[in-house]
Amino acid sequence: MNSGPSIWTRPARSARGPSPEHSRAELAAAGITLADASGLATVTMRSVAAAIGTAPASLYRYVTTRDELVELMADQVYGGYSYHEPVSGEPVADLLALARQGIAIYREHPWLLDIPATGNLPGPNALAFIEHALAAIAATGLSGPAKLQTVGLFSGAVRLLAQTERDQQRSGQDTASWQQRLTGYFAGIIAAGQHPHLAAALADQPPEGTPVTPEQLFDLAMTRIVTGLVPPAPHLK
Numbered sequence: 001m002n003s004g005p006s007i008w009t010r011p012a013r014s015a016r017g018p019s020p021e022h023s024r025a026e027l028a029a030a031g032i033t034l035a036d037a038s039g040l041a042t043v044t045m046r047s048v049a050a051a052i053g054t055a056p057a058s059l060y061r062y063v064t065t066r067d068e069l070v071e072l073m074a075d076q077v078y079g080g081y082s083y084h085e086p087v088s089g090e091p092v093a094d095l096l097a098l099a100r101q102g103i104a105i106y107r108e109h110p111w112l113l114d115i116p117a118t119g120n121l122p123g124p125n126a127l128a129f130i131e132h133a134l135a136a137i138a139a140t141g142l143s144g145p146a147k148l149q150t151v152g153l154f155s156g157a158v159r160l161l162a163q164t165e166r167d168q169q170r171s172g173q174d175t176a177s178w179q180q181r182l183t184g185y186f187a188g189i190i191a192a193g194q195h196p197h198l199a200a201a202l203a204d205q206p207p208e209g210t211p212v213t214p215e216q217l218f219d220l221a222m223t224r225i226v227t228g229l230v231p232p233a234p235h236l237k
Contacts, residue, residue: 028072075123094136106162
């Protein structure tokens with residue numbers, strides 16, 4: 001986390017001196033390629049400099065620290081959201097559409113989960129996301145602070161589900177195998193008769209063998225979360 005002035009409050013280049021040979025966007029793209037291939041830890045000033053064919057010291061003309069480089073990378077990835085479709089006026093549907101884009105971005109760039117969720121100011125693409133998410137809930141009647149809190153909770157929920165999915169992958173288990181293992185464990189626990197509510201919940205499960213994909217689980221979870229986060233727009237009540 002940077003404690004000095006944010007990179008987003010400084011001009012991309014100094015008004016003095018020769019024109020830069022590279023750009024912030026070029027540095028970010030090189031860092032993204034490295035992180036996608038081998039993880040965020042492989043992104044260093046030296047490795048990015050080598051990727052764009054320059055000396056490590058020259059990168060300090062564009063960023064002051066590696067943390068700023070990572071900020072550039074993250075914001076460039078957030079530019080992957082598409083806002084071509086206007087908001088529909090149905091907050092739940094509009095937020096779910098954003099959520100599906102978000103989980104796809106995390107799946108494509110899992111190293112985003114290694115960046116602290118707080119501590120840095122949002123860049124231009126992150127601000128575009130916030131603006132679009134606020135537009136999606138504009139008709140709900142929530143107060144301004146409540147809308148901002150809702151966008152934060154919504155973003156956090158998408159990140160949490162992406163983190164859970166990645167943790168399962170790292171443990172070598174897919175969703176189906178994990179559910180089977182958990183169900184078998186619970187079956188042994190409830191046999192003792194000391195957990196009646198757990199037994200009732202398990203008795204209400206879908207038929208064994210019903211396939212549940214990560215996409216279906218994500219949609220189910222996010223639908224429940226978003227429905228609880230936002231009241232319906234007045235015309236939908």
